[in-house]
Amino acid sequence: MKTLYIEARSKKQIPLNNLGRIKEKKIGLISTIQHLSQLPRVKAELENQGKKVFLAKGILTKYKGQILGCDVSAGLKIADKVRAFLYLGTGEFHPLALALKIKTEKPIYLLSPNGRLELFPQKKVEKFFKQKKAAYLHFLHENRIGIIVSIKPGQENLKTALFVKEKLQRKGKKAFIFLCDAIPFDELENFKCNVWINTACPGLQFEKNFLNVADISDFLNS
Incomplete structure (x- = not known):
């Protein structure tokens, strides 16, 4: 049986008013397929704040900045260039997958669809x-x-x-x-x-x- 895979993109505009709380100047942007359409807005806002933003295409993914639970190489490819990561999405599954792969304890910020910004806890990695x-x-x-x-x-x-x-x-x-x-x-x-x-x-x-x-x-x- 053939399977048809359809991208499901969220149309919700993520509030960006909390991005100013990110102090690092070099940011790596990552997200899942649902929120990829928001990356250009987020990138532009961060750049307006004087930050340098990096995105890369993963090994198994189709778009720049896109990560999967089994492929966070979009983040790994820019890990040496950034001082922190910003993940657009919900849950801790994908940020944890990235945190386990990067060799240094670089901050990973989580920006939820409702605009809430929080820092991924390092204790999750230790656990x-x-x-x-x-x-x-x-x-x-x-x-x-x-x-x-x-x-x-x-x-x-x-x-x-x-x-x-x-x-x-x-x-x-x-x-x-x-x-x-x-x-x-x-x-x-x-x-x-x-x-x-x-x-x-x-x-x-x-x-x-x-x-x-x-x-x-x-x-x-x-």
């Missing part, structure tokens, strides 16, 4: 790394490992899953591959796997006891 460390230690001691494979276009990595399964079995672990479209987190509790290796969307790493393949690469190659 995630603690969660990741706990999941990895759990993985080392767990014997039964589940491997998630998505059948969604662009996310299917069965070949990688089979490779991981073989490696884990050689190291004495029991590995099971689960193929699915939407990930049924509630149903996963029915299986006796307390740690899950994700080969689908990298954003699943934010779920408890989920690890991406890259997180266990040292173990697989040891």
Whole structure:
């Protein structure tokens, strides 16, 4: 069955009266597809305030400034040029994905559709790394490992899953591959796997006891 993907753009004009609270002079602009139409307005306003604004196109994205949960390279490409980032949108999923990738603790400002401006809390990053460390230690001691494979276009990595399964079995672990479209987190509790290796969307790493393949690469190659 063919799938038609349609961009859903918000027509709401985001209030910009709080942008003056940003003190940094070099700003990287990022957003999701819903609010990309607002980027030119925001860029112009920041430049009117004497700031230099940077945008870049990501690896998997179509537009400058656009980021995905699995591709924040639009931000990474300009990380060395900016002193702070400004994210247009809601929630902390995308800003957290960027914060985990940039090597320095550069401020990430969040501008919501209602014009509210706030600073993304660094403690969220610290909490995630603690969660990741706990999941990895759990993985080392767990014997039964589940491997998630998505059948969604662009996310299917069965070949990688089979490779991981073989490696884990050689190291004495029991590995099971689960193929699915939407990930049924509630149903996963029915299986006796307390740690899950994700080969689908990298954003699943934010779920408890989920690890991406890259997180266990040292173990697989040891």
